Amino acid sequence: MTPLHDRDSNTPSDSGGILGFVPVFHPERMGPLPRDAAQLFWDPDAQTQDPEARRALQSARARELVRRILETPVPFFRRKLEEAGIKDPTDFRGVEDLASIPLTRKQELRDSEAQHPPIGDYRFTDLRRCVRIGQSTGTTGTPTTTIFTRKDIWIEYESGARMFWRSGQRPGMIATHAHPAYLYGGGALLSGTYEYFGIVNLWVPPPDTDALAEQGIRAWMRFKPDIPFVGFSLGRYFEVCAKLGLDPRKDVGLRIPSMPGGGKGMPLITAGIECYAYIGSGCTQSPGAHLNEDWAVVQAVDPTSGRDVPDGQWGNLVVTTLDRDNGVLRYDVEEACALVREPCPCGETTIRGFWGGRFKDLLSCQGKRFQAAELEAALRGVPAVREPSLEWAVVRPQRDDAPLIVRVEQGNGNAADAAQACTGAVMEKLGIVAQVEVLARGTLARSGYKTNRIVDA
Numbered sequence: 001m002t003p004l005h006d007r008d009s010n011t012p013s014d015s016g017g018i019l020g021f022v023p024v025f026h027p028e029r030m031g032p033l034p035r036d037a038a039q040l041f042w043d044p045d046a047q048t049q050d051p052e053a054r055r056a057l058q059s060a061r062a063r064e065l066v067r068r069i070l071e072t073p074v075p076f077f078r079r080k081l082e083e084a085g086i087k088d089p090t091d092f093r094g095v096e097d098l099a100s101i102p103l104t105r106k107q108e109l110r111d112s113e114a115q116h117p118p119i120g121d122y123r124f125t126d127l128r129r130c131v132r133i134g135q136s137t138g139t140t141g142t143p144t145t146t147i148f149t150r151k152d153i154w155i156e157y158e159s160g161a162r163m164f165w166r167s168g169q170r171p172g173m174i175a176t177h178a179h180p181a182y183l184y185g186g187g188a189l190l191s192g193t194y195e196y197f198g199i200v201n202l203w204v205p206p207p208d209t210d211a212l213a214e215q216g217i218r219a220w221m222r223f224k225p226d227i228p229f230v231g232f233s234l235g236r237y238f239e240v241c242a243k244l245g246l247d248p249r250k251d252v253g254l255r256i257p258s259m260p261g262g263g264k265g266m267p268l269i270t271a272g273i274e275c276y277a278y279i280g281s282g283c284t285q286s287p288g289a290h291l292n293e294d295w296a297v298v299q300a301v302d303p304t305s306g307r308d309v310p311d312g313q314w315g316n317l318v319v320t321t322l323d324r325d326n327g328v329l330r331y332d333v334e335e336a337c338a339l340v341r342e343p344c345p346c347g348e349t350t351i352r353g354f355w356g357g358r359f360k361d362l363l364s365c366q367g368k369r370f371q372a373a374e375l376e377a378a379l380r381g382v383p384a385v386r387e388p389s390l391e392w393a394v395v396r397p398q399r400d401d402a403p404l405i406v407r408v409e410q411g412n413g414n415a416a417d418a419a420q421a422c423t424g425a426v427m428e429k430l431g432i433v434a435q436v437e438v439l440a441r442g443t444l445a446r447s448g449y450k451t452n453r454i455v456d457a
């Protein structure tokens with residue numbers, strides 16, 4: 001432990017000790033010590049740990065979580081443990097006993113916050129022991145609140161660093177993002193993670209208006225980030241570049257990343273800020289994402305039995321966070337995931353996870369189930385509507401046998417065949433009969449972050 005105050009080495013020795021002990025900057029108090037840029041992993045000890053030893057660590061940390069729930073107490077989760085017959089810490093042996101504990105859904109957390117305002121009765125610490133507070137965007141209803149102690153933030157920073165490192169990012173690069181701020185905690189978390197890692201954090205405002213989008217565009221033209229912007233609002237920047245007479249690729253350095261085909265088979269990299277923002281990171285050698293098992297038990301669960309589904313099959317993403325000041329126990333994220341346990345040639349020894357989409361974005365029509373992202377991928381293949389940006393919405397199907405109603409704004413391409421081309425793309429990619437309405441540019445709602453693509457009739 002370094003002392004808080006040192007004899008300042010810059011103080012001349014002949015100063016007679018007038019300055020005395022003064023605060024001195026120690027880099028390790030603000031962030032991690034440097035790594036060898038050539039090493040494979042950010043945290044080799046944790047990421048290549050023997051799986052048996054890691055399993056023992058998980059069980060020890062899960063037992064500590066259960067002990068704290070019973071002894072703090074944490075009333076909400078204590079009720080869940082009691083339902084499973086766990087009344088004493090010795091009633092819980094380890095990870096293998098998690099399956100007996102009932103799942104917790106987001107609505108239960110909302111109810112807890114309403115009944116025990118402002119933060120509910122599922123917290124492990126007092127709000128005033130925390131240093132940061134955030135709310136969900138509330139796109140699915142009343143926002144839920146996230147609270148972080150310094151340790152909780154540190155676990156996210158270290159987890160994010162594993163992801164950045166694996167994807168080839170290194171301290172000294174310039175990265176940029178346009179995450180929302182203030183009550184929504186995502187922007188502060190991402191900015192903090194970049195700064196902790198040692199990356200230049202170029203945080204531009206979300207492009208809620210054309211003027212705000214232009215601020216970001218001008219900043220990128222000036223500072224030229226090493227890692228180009230990617231995000232839900234990328235299309236907004238392409239659209240505003242067109243209005244400004246700028247080429248988004250040549251003038252601004254933007255590019256559209258290669259899109260995996262919809263939601264299926266994407267790497268599982270987040271369980272949401274209210275649970276575990278940087279739960280995993282995409283492997284560069286194998287499909288899926290390596291999961292940070294030292295800080296979470298991740299399960300793919302059959303919600304009716306509470307048991308794990310077989311490896312490789314889709315189940316509900318259920319997360320128990322470990323070693324945090326404020327954790328969650330058997331939290332059902334209400335998204336689909338699949339897990340594989342076979343060893344990975346990259347050398348990391350953790351399990352890998354796949355993300356199958358949010359259940360609220362899962363649509364069903366004409367006997368087919370699909371994600372909104374799959375529909376978007378189909379429409380993106382139509383040149384008439386994809387430039388300068390693809391703007392679209394789907395009406396949530398009411399009758400299974402009716403055509404799927406899709407609304408698409410006119411792009412730069414040929415207007416006459418846009419509807420027919422979109423109908424053909426949806427049939428070809430999803431096997432669904434669609435009724436496509438082509439609208440004038442600027443008709444649909446814009447958003448600086450996540451645009452709601454599913455509208456009700």
Ligand SMILES: [Zn+2]
Binds near residue numbers: 284285344347
């Ligand atoms: Zn791997």
